Amino acid sequence: MSDRENLTYVYAVVPDTSRLRTALEAVRGVSGAAVSLLGEDAPYEAAPSEAAPTEAAERPDAVAFVISRVAAHEFDERTLKSRFEDLEWLEDVARTHHDVVQSIARQDTVLPLRLATLYQDDQRAREALAAQRHVFAERLALLRDHSEWGVKLYVGSPGPQAPEDRGAGGPGNTGTLSPGKAYLQRRRAQHSAREDHYRNAQEAARRIDALVSRFRTHRVRHPAQQGALAGPEENVLNDAYLVPDDRTESFRAALATVAGDLDGVRVEVTGPWAPYSFAMPPPPPESPQEDAVRDGAAR
Known part of the structure; x- marks a missing residue:
């Protein structure tokens, strides 16, 4: 498939290093495509008498997109609108996308980008980077x-309250209550227990907030x-914390x-x-829409 029939799919931003480029050689992305780094500069083409730059010459602040190529007819704007209603395709x-990001996180710092962040070609992606x-x-x-x-x-x-434990006057007295009164008493007991919870x-x-403030840098x-995401219990707090790697054991022990x-x-x-919760996507570009990132997750 030619480059004109492909779009550039971006997973994340990472430091641009030779070590990470090598680590990604075995990684496969969406549709089984090879994953690689796309830096700010076009690939270096050395003259016959020149040697390519070595890793020692890498800029310490250089960054790169983690990319693969996807078929344009499967990921264009119109197709994505319908595909995002296909839960099986979306889950896959x-x-x-997550597996690619996690594989990088095991190697180096990673700034994840949203699902289905796409550019028309590598050059457009490189300009945005x-x-x-x-x-x-x-x-x-x-x-x-x-x-x-x-x-x-x-x-x-x-949970349900046992009648023998909640009857008027204590155990053994539930027989004196009518079914209606016994039901209301059980309901009151359940309500009281829920308030306690x-x-x-x-x-x-309150305790969590006091504890994690000693370890986290951001929340x-x-x-x-x-x-279904919460299960049979009620989820009342759902926080994400950015924790220094050398303090994670203390962090987990404190919360246990x-x-x-x-x-x-x-x-x-x-x-x-x-760090999905702490990723910062780039602001909308000022160029025409056809030149912009087409963020499928937001459509």
């Missing part, structure tokens, strides 16, 4: 030697998850017991992740 692309180089370099410096960790707080259901969740959130508050004495709440810590 999202998983591949050069225009935002200083912004990207500053963000990479912020993320260096840090990882993202997720902290979620859940409130459990109080929410109070405990507030206390857990992002995400909306609480709902439905933060809510151990609080009934009805559970703290979940996940990570390390590539």
Whole structure:
């Protein structure tokens, strides 16, 4: 397939190093395409009597896009609008995108970009990279030697109250209640237990905030998850923290017991992740739309 039939798919921004270029040789991206780095400058073509620049000559602030090529007819604007309604296709692309980013995160600092960030060709991508180089370099410096960790707080259901435990006057007295009164009493007991759980969740959130302030450098508050994503419990806190890599063990140990004495709440810590929550996409370019990044995830 010729370059004219391809689009340039961008996964992330990274430091432009020979070591990372080599590490990406075995990585495959969307549609199984080879993944590589696209730097600000066109590929160096040495004259017969010249030697190519060595890694020692690399600029310390040089950045590159992590890219692969995708078929234009599968990723053009019109096709993407329908494809993003195909959950099976979307899940496959999202998983591949994530796998590429995570493979880089194990090697070096990575600034993830949104799903389906596309350019018409390498030259357009290279121009956008050069225009935002200083912004990207500053963000990479912020993320260096840090990882993202997720902290979620859940409130459990109080569950049904046993009649023998909640009857008027204590155990053994439920027989004196009518079915209607017994039902209302159980409902009141459940409501009281739920209020206790929410109070405990507030206390857990306060403790979490006090603890992680000793370890994190930045925090992002995400909306609480709902439905199938939250499971049978209610998610009431869904935060992401940027934590120095040399402090992650202390971070996890501190959170492991933060809510151990609080009934009805559970703290979940996940990570390390590539810093998706702390990525900063470039601002919309001023060039005509056909020359701009076509961000499929936002459409």
